[in-house]
Amino acid sequence: MPLVWRVVMLKPKIVPTGMLPMDSTVRFTPTEPFRPALGLASPHAQTCFAGLFRSRRTPPVRRERWDTQDGDFIDVDILPAAPEAPHLFVLHGLEGSAEASYVAEVLRLSQRIGWGAFALNFRSCSGEPNRLPRFYHSGETGDALHAIERVRERVRGPLFGVGFSLGGNVLLLLLARTGEQAPLDAAAVISVPYDLQACARALDTSCGFGWVYRRYFLRSLKRKAMGKLQRHPGAMDAVRIRAARGIESFDEAVTAPLHGFASAAEYYRQSSSGPQIARIRRPTLLISSLDDPLVPLPPPPDAMANPFVTALFTEHGGHVGFISGTIWRPRYWAERQALHFLSRQLV
Helix, strand or coil: CCCCEEEECCCCCCCCCCCCCCCCCCCCCCCCCCCCCCCCCCHHHHHHHHHHHCCCCCCCCEEEEEECCCCCEEEEEEECCCCCCCEEEEECCCCCCCCCHHHHHHHHHHHHCCCEEEEEECCCCCCCCCCCCCCCCCCCCHHHHHHHHHHHCCCCCCEEEEEECHHHHHHHHHHHHHHHHCCCCEEEEECCCCCHHHHHHHHHHCCCHHHHHHHHHHHHHHHHHHHHHHHCCCCCCHHHHHHCCCHHHHHHHHHHHHCCCCCHHHHHHHHCCHHHHHHCCCCEEEEEECCCCCCCCCCCHHHHHCCCEEEEEECCCCCCCCEEECCCCEEEHHHHHHHHHHHHCCC
């Protein structure tokens, strides 16, 4: 059977927090090639099966509410472990939460190897509306940095980042913006939208399943925006919100003006992680599928010259899918490879 994966492997260097790159390098090799589960070869099958049927069961976690400097709050779900143990800092995707099934998979894997985790709920995503008019967005790294500072007060062992989709974009931007002062020791991201405008337009112009994805996200985003408008009259234009028929028009009406961008195009330009990958100075694994229905473009080739970055691209896998094994006994390949990569940083 031919392998259905493609790997672009560079040489990430092990760099302890706050230190310059060392001479020694470590190549990352996946524990196994990705082969889609029988009957789940299509990108939509991978994406939808994972979203609908992956278990949301998590190990026992506790939720804490942390106040932010601007008078709002973020909720964090904590998987406890010894302070000296490795810990994960996990960021979810668009309109997800720390209770998303892919986050649950990471928490289960973490508990199995004795690691702890802090899973951040972006503002408005924990099940309770946040206090201020602003939401979260693909380029907002302030809350994540604030949360990591709180985590560092408790954790003495290695701290690794894991991000999914939008959360992966945020994580890459955080690493790029902090450079050699990055507060994480390494990171792994899955199904990242490296070019936000390309992703928005792909969703807005696609038919079939593309319409399903667009409708799913828009319904949730518009409902949340209208609820926000009731609590903060005048913060947005209700007519423009109702009239939005695509992701880009929603970002033009809500995301951009609410967060200080001149337009959706400017928001996309400033918040896309692809052009910033070259600035990352921590070992980072990028996992993407070439058939991702929500992310049409891989990272820019010149960004991949960064020796701290390893890119792992598969032919199949969908968006945050990567289901191998069988339908009855699925295995979630991307999360396993992410943890394997991060474990390698302890060597």
